[in-house]
Amino acid sequence: DAKTTQPNSMESNEEEPVHLPCNHSTISGTDYIHWYRQLPSQGPEYVIHGLTSNVNNRMASLAIAEDRKSSTLILHRATLRDAAVYYCIVKGDNAGNMLTFGGGTRLMVKP
Amino acid sequence: NAGVTQTPKFRVLKTGQSMTLLCAQDMNHEYMYWYRQDPGMGLRLIHYSVGEGTTAKGEVPDGYNVSRLKKQNFLLGLESAAPSQTSVYFCASSSLRSRYTFGSGTRLTVV
Numbered sequence: 001d002a003k004t005t006q007p008n009s010m011e012s013n014e015e016e017p018v019h020l021p022c023n024h025s026t027i028s029g030t031d032y033i034h035w036y037r038q039l040p041s042q043g044p045e046y047v048i049h050g051l052t053s054n055v056n057n058r059m060a061s062l063a064i065a066e067d068r069k070s071s072t073l074i075l076h077r078a079t080l081r082d083a084a085v086y087y088c089i090v091k092g093d094n095a096g097n098m099l100t101f102g103g104g105t106r107l108m109v110k111p
Numbered sequence: 112n113a114g115v116t117q118t119p120k121f122r123v124l125k126t127g128q129s130m131t132l133l134c135a136q137d138m139n140h141e142y143m144y145w146y147r148q149d150p151g152m153g154l155r156l157i158h159y160s161v162g163e164g165t166t167a168k169g170e171v172p173d174g175y176n177v178s179r180l181k182k183q184n185f186l187l188g189l190e191s192a193a194p195s196q197t198s199v200y201f202c203a204s205s206s207l208r209s210r211y212t213f214g215s216g217t218r219l220t221v222v
Binding site for chain 2: 034036041042043044045046049087093095096097098099100101102103104
């Protein structure tokens with residue numbers, strides 16, 4: 001699976017949009033981009049995933065660069081509950097269907 | 112809608128003691144995983160299973176054993192606990208190419 005690079009931490013104001021970047025320059029054509037987040041003292045939870053096209057769901061939007069070497073997770077209006085560590089994971093079709101976690105980005109939301 | 116349930120939630124062990132962590136899922140998922148998370152770090156894969164009766168090593172398998180006798184259960188064993196195994200343990204399950212569902216974690220301290 002391709003390696004990802006994320007900033008260690010980011011800060012946002014409540015009710016403002018947040019753009020969380022992720023670089024994955026060695027991504028392969030069939031690799032999916034997954035985002036999970038981990039709230040304090042909880043297990044990770046799924047946020048969104050995509051292959052080539054931008055994706056939207058209730059939680060967030062995923063914008064994927066045309067060359068797929070980077071992506072951005074967009075939270076449209078940050079709330080205090082969105083304070084968490086966000087993990088960007090590039091996943092290929094491995095035999096164990098495994099996810100490999102990096103260090104993620106710690107998002108702090110200020111009231 | 113229980114999802115993934117981990118037992119126990121907290122445990123303190125003395126060095127050299129043994130214990131088993133239980134993970135149960137009710138989503139009929141084929142794949143199950145055990146991760147550990149040390150303070151301030153991302154998750155690291157210990158062992159995983161691609162189906163009932165199968166197990167495989169992940170990134171950090173030493174000192175742990177696993178069993179998957181029933182599809183819904185994945186057990187993680189520590190035969191002789193060491194202080195280096197103090198960590199938070201997360202179990203997860205998924206179907207092929209689907210999102211992971213994580214449990215709420217087991218906080219283990221080895222003294």
